[in-house]
Amino acid sequence: MTSDQFTFTIAKTDGVARTGEIRMPRGVIRTPAFMPVGTAATVKAMYPDQVKALGADVVLGNTYHLMLRPGAERVAKLGGLHHFMNWPYPILTDSGGFQVMSLAALRKIDETGVTFQSHIDGSTHVMTPERSIEIQGLLGSDIQMQLDECVKLPCADDVADKAMRLSLRWAERCKIAFGDQPGKAMFGIVQGGAVDALRIESARELAALDLKGYAIGGLAVGEPQDVMLRIIETVEPHLPREKPRYLMGVGTPDDIVESVRRGIDMFDCVMPTRAGRHGQVFTRHGRMNMRNAKHAEDTRPLDAESKCAASNAYSRAYLHHLVRSNEILGMMLLTWNNLAYYQELMAGLRKAIAEGRLADHIGEVKEGWAQGERDGFAEPLGDLPKAADD
Numbered sequence: 542m543t544s545d546q547f548t549f550t551i552a553k554t555d556g557v558a559r560t561g562e563i564r565m566p567r568g569v570i571r572t573p574a575f576m577p578v579g580t581a582a583t584v585k586a587m588y589p590d591q592v593k594a595l596g597a598d599v600v601l602g603n604t605y606h607l608m609l610r611p612g613a614e615r616v617a618k619l620g621g622l623h624h625f626m627n628w629p630y631p632i633l634t635d636s637g638g639f640q641v642m643s644l645a646a647l648r649k650i651d652e653t654g655v656t657f658q659s660h661i662d663g664s665t666h667v668m669t670p671e672r673s674i675e676i677q678g679l680l681g682s683d684i685q686m687q688l689d690e691c692v693k694l695p696c697a698d699d700v701a702d703k704a705m706r707l708s709l710r711w712a713e714r715c716k717i718a719f720g721d722q723p724g725k726a727m728f729g730i731v732q733g734g735a736v737d738a739l740r741i742e743s744a745r746e747l748a749a750l751d752l753k754g755y756a757i758g759g760l761a762v763g764e765p766q767d768v769m770l771r772i773i774e775t776v777e778p779h780l781p782r783e784k785p786r787y788l789m790g791v792g793t794p795d796d797i798v799e800s801v802r803r804g805i806d807m808f809d810c811v812m813p814t815r816a817g818r819h820g821q822v823f824t825r826h827g828r829m830n831m832r833n834a835k836h837a838e839d840t841r842p843l844d845a846e847s848k849c850a851a852s853n854a855y856s857r858a859y860l861h862h863l864v865r866s867n868e869i870l871g872m873m874l875l876t877w878n879n880l881a882y883y884q885e886l887m888a889g890l891r892k893a894i895a896e897g898r899l900a901d902h903i904g905e906v907k908e909g910w911a912q913g914e915r916d917g918f919a920e921p922l923g924d925l926p927k928a929a930d931d
Contacts, residue, residue, distance in 0.1 A: 596884035605640035621681030701734025726753035744779035817876030827919025849881035
């Protein structure tokens with residue numbers, strides 16, 4: 542049942558891990574949740590009804606890309622992002638800050654905001670906290686993110702400190718710009734690099750703003766997993782228990798299960814879709830690279846026990862052929878398989894928390910991956926090519 546207000550209810554806990562529901566007018570988000578990334582108003586290589594059928598309750602849209610093309614005002618004129626992309630369910634939009642930092646050809650950051658040149662045509666734009674929230678409102682986003690300054694790790698402590706304090710000031714401006722939007726939410730973003738004291742201060746200051754949700758940003762940018770998990774453990778006690786927690790841009794299946802164990806409720810990552818477009822798959826038995834010649838005459842499906850047709854109805858030999866031939870269908874099927882696996886992973890975690898057996902369940906999941914390695918099933922994925930509009 543949906544709600545005319547934004548609400549978050551925790552149904553069960555297992556240690557600090559929790560399972561529950563975010564309710565809002567456009568639907569219910571079951572947590573822990575994985576949000577497929579729909580950067581440019583599309584989850585690449587997937588139909589919207591496929592994404593929903595796999596179990597996704599919410600998708601992510603990107604403020605930076607949509608403001609540049611087709612333009613936020615145009616999307617609003619055309620009926621809003623939900624209507625535009627035929628996704629009538631909840632949409633979370635990021636603030637555009639990360640893409641400005643990573644993609645813009647030239648950029649200048651000051652107290653006002655960020656002035657940058659588009660990576661598409663070199664045109665100049667100004668992104669202030671107020672403009673970021675305005676764009677997300679024009680898109681019709683249900684969950685909107687504050688504009689923040691995201692620094693790359695590792696970085697000097699003074700760089701992390703300066704960016705964290707600027708992000709806090711921008712969070713206050715975003716809250717004012719967001720105002721009161723019944724049924725919608727604005728989340729703050731905890732920053733502070735890899736410095737525990739800065740992360741704690743950021744979390745406490747954001748909690749004092751009494752926002753509807755909180756994200757941990759500035760991770761999944763190349764730091765080791767142990768650093769990421771340490772930061773989650775540092776931040777978690779200082780975030781309001783009754784508000785949803787979102788780990789931005791994460792990640793691998795192992796990152797996700799370990800972060801759920803530490804109290805995270807929401808995730809997004811381009812990894813399953815990007816990997817699928819480049820011939821690489823995630824399964825219960827680990828990862829495979831369908832480009833490899835060893836699959837050329839393998840008549841087995843990716844996973845005969847999966848409910849997803851992409852996983853159970855096509856041979857590895859056929860998928861290998863499609864990938865090596867650069868056929869679009871190969872990208873579609875492997876992306877479908879990967880998103881199915883991610884949603885199955887989340888459903889299993891929700892069930893395990895509800896039953897109070899999360900640690901045992903994670904052990905079983907990891908044993909499946911280890912068994913795949915022992916059987917020669919799992920393969921290293923290697924570095925995936927990146928595109929500006931992932």
